Amino acid sequence: MEKTGPSQCKPTWSRRRFIRTGVIGGAGAYAALAGLCCSKTPKARTSTFIASVKSYQEDLLQILLRGLREIGVSKEAVGGKRVLLKPNLVEPHLGSAHINTHPLVVLAAVEAFNHFGASSVVVGEGAGHYRDFFWVLEESGYTDVLVRKGIPHIDLNTDSVTAVQNLGTATKLRALLLPDEIMKADILVSVAKMKLHHWAGVTLSMKNLFGVMPGKYYGWPKNTLHLAGIHESIMDINATVKPYLAIVDGVVGMEGDGPIMGTAKEANVLVIGRNFPAVDATCARIMGIDPRKIPYLKGAGGLLGPVTEEEIEQRGELIKAVRTDFELMEDIPAHRGLRL
Amino acid sequence: MLNPIKGAIETLLNREHDEGGFSATGEGLIQPDATSWAILALSAAGTEKNKTHKTLAKLVDFQQPDGRVVFAPRLSSVYWVTPLAVCAWMTSLEFKEPRQKAIDFLLAHSGFHWENETPEIVGHDTSLRGWPWVSGTHSWIEPTSLCVLALQAAGLKEHKRVAEAVDMILNRQLNSGGWNYGNTVVFGSQLWPIPESTGMALSALEGCVLKQRIAQSLGYAAEEASLIRTPLSLSWLILGLGAWSIRPALAREWIQESLDRQKQYGEYNTSLLSALILAYYAPRGFLSVLEQE
Numbered sequence: 001m002e003k004t005g006p007s008q009c010k011p012t013w014s015r016r017r018f019i020r021t022g023v024i025g026g027a028g029a030y031a032a033l034a035g036l037c038c039s040k041t042p043k044a045r046t047s048t049f050i051a052s053v054k055s056y057q058e059d060l061l062q063i064l065l066r067g068l069r070e071i072g073v074s075k076e077a078v079g080g081k082r083v084l085l086k087p088n089l090v091e092p093h094l095g096s097a098h099i100n101t102h103p104l105v106v107l108a109a110v111e112a113f114n115h116f117g118a119s120s121v122v123v124g125e126g127a128g129h130y131r132d133f134f135w136v137l138e139e140s141g142y143t144d145v146l147v148r149k150g151i152p153h154i155d156l157n158t159d160s161v162t163a164v165q166n167l168g169t170a171t172k173l174r175a176l177l178l179p180d181e182i183m184k185a186d187i188l189v190s191v192a193k194m195k196l197h198h199w200a201g202v203t204l205s206m207k208n209l210f211g212v213m214p215g216k217y218y219g220w221p222k223n224t225l226h227l228a229g230i231h232e233s234i235m236d237i238n239a240t241v242k243p244y245l246a247i248v249d250g251v252v253g254m255e256g257d258g259p260i261m262g263t264a265k266e267a268n269v270l271v272i273g274r275n276f277p278a279v280d281a282t283c284a285r286i287m288g289i290d291p292r293k294i295p296y297l298k299g300a301g302g303l304l305g306p307v308t309e310e311e312i313e314q315r316g317e318l319i320k321a322v323r324t325d326f327e328l329m330e331d332i333p334a335h336r337g338l339r340l
Numbered sequence: 341m342l343n344p345i346k347g348a349i350e351t352l353l354n355r356e357h358d359e360g361g362f363s364a365t366g367e368g369l370i371q372p373d374a375t376s377w378a379i380l381a382l383s384a385a386g387t388e389k390n391k392t393h394k395t396l397a398k399l400v401d402f403q404q405p406d407g408r409v410v411f412a413p414r415l416s417s418v419y420w421v422t423p424l425a426v427c428a429w430m431t432s433l434e435f436k437e438p439r440q441k442a443i444d445f446l447l448a449h450s451g452f453h454w455e456n457e458t459p460e461i462v463g464h465d466t467s468l469r470g471w472p473w474v475s476g477t478h479s480w481i482e483p484t485s486l487c488v489l490a491l492q493a494a495g496l497k498e499h500k501r502v503a504e505a506v507d508m509i510l511n512r513q514l515n516s517g518g519w520n521y522g523n524t525v526v527f528g529s530q531l532w533p534i535p536e537s538t539g540m541a542l543s544a545l546e547g548c549v550l551k552q553r554i555a556q557s558l559g560y561a562a563e564e565a566s567l568i569r570t571p572l573s574l575s576w577l578i579l580g581l582g583a584w585s586i587r588p589a590l591a592r593e594w595i596q597e598s599l600d601r602q603k604q605y606g607e608y609n610t611s612l613l614s615a616l617i618l619a620y621y622a623p624r625g626f627l628s629v630l631e632q633e
Contacts, residue, residue, distance in 0.1 A: 091532070093532060129520075129521050129534065130521075130534060130536075131482070131536055131572060132535070132536050132570050132571075132572040132573045133572075134570035134571065134572075134601070134605055135535070135568060135570040135572070135573050137605075138570060143604070147604060147605065148604070153605075158364065158609065160364070160368060160369070163414075177415075198526065198527055215473075216373075216411075216418075217411070217415060217418050217474075218473075218474065219420075219472065219473030219474045219477060219480070220473060220480065220482070220521050221521060223472065223473055223474055223477035223478065223480075224417075224474050224477060226477075227452075227476065227477050257526075257527055257528075257529050260531065260532070261526075261527075261529035261531065329527070331460070331527060331528070332527055
């Protein structure tokens, strides 16, 4: 059963209409954000589901379906909707499964949304470091697992764009350029990877949405957003694109010098939720990290969703049962003092 | 059945808008990057000049009064397409004025640079100037390489900005060979090379440095080119190797194989299709296409 909470509050508008309002309208859209979602610290608890997954060879579809039902995702909510899955494919290297969202997790998500009756399911990414989208697909294993099954794929770096009002207030960016595939999607799913990050501390479901911002206009590696502030940009992107669901691949994550050069860390979990700060806070705790020490989560808490443990209902596994501390690096400033 | 490269050229020609200019797919808005790439590809393929004249003129519509070429007037900070437009205009004896304005703009602008006081965090020399993707941000390999190519094509190989950019590109070369998007070592870890960045850097350095200074990068590029069949990486690797007179003997077959992958991925966009055509017809690299003019 769905709990009330910031991202579970049910707007009477669709996600697409909500973002579209930002295209045509200024103050009205901001008022809508404040009125509809998350302007106050939520009192009710939001649910996050943790699944124990020992390997990518398990029945990921059944695991996901169970998790989705636990957090209240239903055929009624998904049926007939356009779904865009956004994996983390920042910089793939053959045989380095700890860098990117595993293709079998994305395949299971495609099948889950098809099971729920989505009208279409597209995989879209604007890779942060590579401009060669097809090479990204091949090197990450997505061509073999997804493209050859006919699952549609889109390069968000080069898609046509629409300028929308920045509905966050953390950066000074007045508008964000969003790919039209993002604009057209009814349901945006961040299918993220559980990793440490040498600038942001962690990269999880919220940071993953950097990858919806088109490199053609923001540069590689999203230079404009780095200049505007990584944590601030994370908050603004999430406030503006209104993502629907987070799935974090922590079966094999990355510790140390993430997001690229770190080492593989088996956390053996998938974490699922509708509220992104809650999902990321839960992931951080699983990694042995205090989410309140991560600036974007500290900033998002109470504005975009809860990060305190008492405000998040954990379903599935308990955090303490799956916690596995990711190795932090003392010489990386963003890692210092993060240990829970 | 049509030869794949001939089919690619025909597809490209069919994508030209009636008023001149190219969009990403043949439909939608005309884009300056797609237009520039299409002009270069058609020029390399020996298409009649009158077929691209109105498209060259269309490219002027994207130029701002200060000379930069942008996707839209409201996006004036995104000017990385300017060197591509310079190269496209270089294929014609006309359009000298917009070309010169664009060159003047590039010479007067650079990325954001500073003295690196924390080399233990970021290993490269952050003070060496190049060009950025977006105004106000740091310079990276690909936009800098494009600018060096454009300025070299315009006869400015000896200009101090080209010399500094060549230094910058060399400074960003990875010890093990190749180029990342622009970083080298971050927090003590050497990053991995990226094929398309490497191909572009090798193209830009043509004739500017001794071959021995980039020997490992040429080795990396040759190895990757034999393995990669995706259009952007393959095109730039072949162009980069061609610039140093070591174009793989099988380059044309590999390009045909890359074109064949459209059966799997769908039709390539105009820029990618053009890059493959250019690489097919430019055995001595990117600049050789412009030298023929």
